[in-house]
Amino acid sequence: xxxxxxxxxxxxxxxxxxxxxxxxxxxxxxxxxxxxxxxxxxxxxxxxxxxxxxxxxxxxxxxxxxxxxxxxxxxxxxxxxxxxxxxxxxxxxxxxxxxxxxxxxxxxxxxxxxxxxxxxxxxxxxxxxxxxxxxxxxxx
Amino acid sequence: xxxxxxxxxxxxxxxxxxxxxxxxxxxxxxxxxxxxxxxxxxxxxxxxxxxxxxxxxxxxxxxxxxxxxxxxxxxxxxxxxxxxxxxxxxxxxxxxxxxxxxxxxxxxxxxxxxxxxxxxxxxxxxxxxxxxxxxxxxxx
Amino acid sequence: xxxxxxxxxxxxxxxxxxxxxxxxxxxxxxxxxxxxxxxxxxxxxxxxxxxxxxxxxxxxxxxxxxxxxxxxxxxxxxxxxxxxxxxxxxxxxxxxxxxxxxxxxxxxxxxxxxxxxxxxxxxxxxxxxxxxxxxxxxxx
Numbered sequence: 347x348x349x350x351x352x353x354x355x356x357x358x359x360x361x362x363x364x365x366x367x368x369x370x371x372x373x374x375x376x377x378x379x380x381x382x383x384x385x386x387x388x389x390x391x392x393x394x395x396x397x398x399x400x401x402x403x404x405x406x407x408x409x410x411x412x413x414x415x416x417x418x419x420x421x422x423x424x425x426x427x428x429x430x431x432x433x434x435x436x437x438x439x440x441x442x443x444x445x446x447x448x449x450x451x452x453x454x455x456x457x458x459x460x461x462x463x464x465x466x467x468x469x470x471x472x473x474x475x476x477x478x479x480x481x482x483x484x485x486x
Numbered sequence: 487x488x489x490x491x492x493x494x495x496x497x498x499x500x501x502x503x504x505x506x507x508x509x510x511x512x513x514x515x516x517x518x519x520x521x522x523x524x525x526x527x528x529x530x531x532x533x534x535x536x537x538x539x540x541x542x543x544x545x546x547x548x549x550x551x552x553x554x555x556x557x558x559x560x561x562x563x564x565x566x567x568x569x570x571x572x573x574x575x576x577x578x579x580x581x582x583x584x585x586x587x588x589x590x591x592x593x594x595x596x597x598x599x600x601x602x603x604x605x606x607x608x609x610x611x612x613x614x615x616x617x618x619x620x621x622x623x624x625x626x
Numbered sequence: 627x628x629x630x631x632x633x634x635x636x637x638x639x640x641x642x643x644x645x646x647x648x649x650x651x652x653x654x655x656x657x658x659x660x661x662x663x664x665x666x667x668x669x670x671x672x673x674x675x676x677x678x679x680x681x682x683x684x685x686x687x688x689x690x691x692x693x694x695x696x697x698x699x700x701x702x703x704x705x706x707x708x709x710x711x712x713x714x715x716x717x718x719x720x721x722x723x724x725x726x727x728x729x730x731x732x733x734x735x736x737x738x739x740x741x742x743x744x745x746x747x748x749x750x751x752x753x754x755x756x757x758x759x760x761x762x763x764x765x766x
Contacts, residue, residue: 347487347624347627349663349765351733383489384526384622386664386729391740392680399582400532400566405575408565413558413579418693425688426680435685439693442679442724444582446743449526449589449664449729451622453491458620460531463586480738482664482731484624484627484764485489487627487764523629524666524729524762539722540672540706545715548705553698553719584722589666589729591762593631598760600671603726624764625629 349484350378356477358469362414362440364399364406367479368457368464374481376455383485385457388447390480393437393471395444401464410468414440420472437470444468452485489624490518496617498609502554502580504539504546507619508597508604514621516595523625525597528587530618533577533611535584540602550608554580560612573612580610592625629764630658636757638749642694642720644679644686647759648737648744654761656735663765665737668727670758673717673751675724681744690748694720700752713752720750732765 352374356365371387387396399405414436424435450465451458459465467479492514496505511527527536539545554576564575590605591598599605609615632654636645651667667676679685694716704715730745731738739745747759 347489349627351662351731382491384624386731388729388731388738389740390738390743392678392743397582397585398532400578402566402569404565404567404569405578405582409575409579410582412565413583417557417697425684425692426682427684429682429684435689438680438685439689442677442685442690443693445585445677445725445728447729447731448585449528449587451491451526451528451587451620458528458530460529463530463532480731482765484664485622487629522631524764537722537725538672540718542706542709544705544707544709545718545722549715549719550722552705553723557697585725588725589668589727591631591666591668591727591760598668598670600669603670603672 347486351482353478353480358475358477360472360474362411363469364410365467366401366464367467371465371481372457375452375483378483380483380485381455382453384449384451386449386482388480389477393434393441394477395441395446395468396448397444397466398463399466400462434472437472440470487626491622493618493620498615498617500612500614502551503609504550505607506541506604507607511605511621512597515592515623518623520623520625521595522593524589524591526589526622528620533574533581534617535581535586535608536588537584537606538603539606541604577610577612627766631762633758633760638755638757640752640754642691643749644690645747646681646744647747651745651761652737655732655763658763660763660765661735662733664729664731666729666762668760673714673721674757675721675726675748676728677724677746678743679746680742717750717752
């Protein structure tokens with residue numbers, strides 16, 4: 347067994363940008379010497395998150411935004427804002443709930459995902475950001 | 487260290503079926519040659535999810551359903567429905583929130599879980615489905 | 627590649643205690659012989675959870691509590707209460723939603739986290755508890 351750590355960068359838009367990162371993760375697996383195993387996909391940051399979703403405009407541009415506006419609205423006076431006099435309490439809470447990493451299996455160098463399932467990075471911050479996604483590929 | 491990928495199948499019921507898969511995952515570990523390590527449990531699909539819960543009827547038949555009906559109700563006109571003219575926007579959002587995989591430790595070939603903690607598959611789709619759960623077992 | 631399992635204990639307070647466990651996880655990595663890889667952080671229990679958050683008083687003492695009181699309030703008559711005649715339905719649902727484990731990458735024996743990102747254990751139970759956190763460190 348072997349293990350490698352690789353990363354790639356993203357430019358994100360503010361407020362609930364949903365970015366399809368499946369191809370970047372898949373390419374790192376192809377470039378590795380590992381045929382079967384797992385990949386841990388992680389964002390080092392407290393206002394981003396990793397999950398999967400069907401990457402189509404209804405969910406990506408509307409439904410995910412609407413869901414979070416209902417659960418954790420941006421326009422609310424969070425206690426976090428008093429600590430730093432910033433405005434990203436919602437971003438922290440969204441990232442806390444969805445979490446910054448997820449681990450996926452692959453075989454024959456191919457991610458095991460559903461036909462309609464893509465790996466996404468969720469920008470929770472209220473500013474556009476540069477993000478680094480770390481992928482640890484482990485297997486044989 | 488070594489790594490193996492095994493899978494098993496499930497038949498699920500529509501609308502928030504919660505299925506205890508602890509024994510299937512445990513059995514794959516017992517059948518492997520690995521005594522200590524981790525197991526990544528993953529559903530390849532965008533309307534299912536993996537988590538843990540105490541598998542008793544109150545939570546499984548009522549509370550989890552009620553929670554999701556409050557957060558992400560089935561009967562709502564999601565933007566996703568316009569893309570495909572289907573009706574499973576809630577299923578996608580529930581799966582996105584809980585996520586399609588989780589990773590657990592084991593030792594002496596036994597999953598390290600709480601007394602009241604079971605691994606579950608959550609069917610988020612509005613149709614009954616056949617599901618394949620992929621388990622990557624990694625360790626020594 | 628090699629893999630080790632280590633654990634540490636916590637004393638928690640009831641009702642949404644958020645505990646920064648970054649240093650304990652980091653120390654186990656330093657004490658291991660592994661320089662680069664992943665660590666799976668897991669709580670064996672159905673009323674606790676693992677995630678990350680910026681560990682500052684606004685989020686930790688107020689915003690996370692408020693979020694969960696909105697989504698999954700403690701003071702509600704959950705079906706779970708009828709099964710065991712206890713009072714921790716909310717604790718189970720919160721743990722189910724955030725989940726009991728998360729996996730993080732590290733290199734040069736250092737966790738790859740954002741500047742404002744700490745690993746936390748979330749006590750969801752309505753009683754104070756003794757908790758064991760299991761860390762599986764895997765890599766080279």
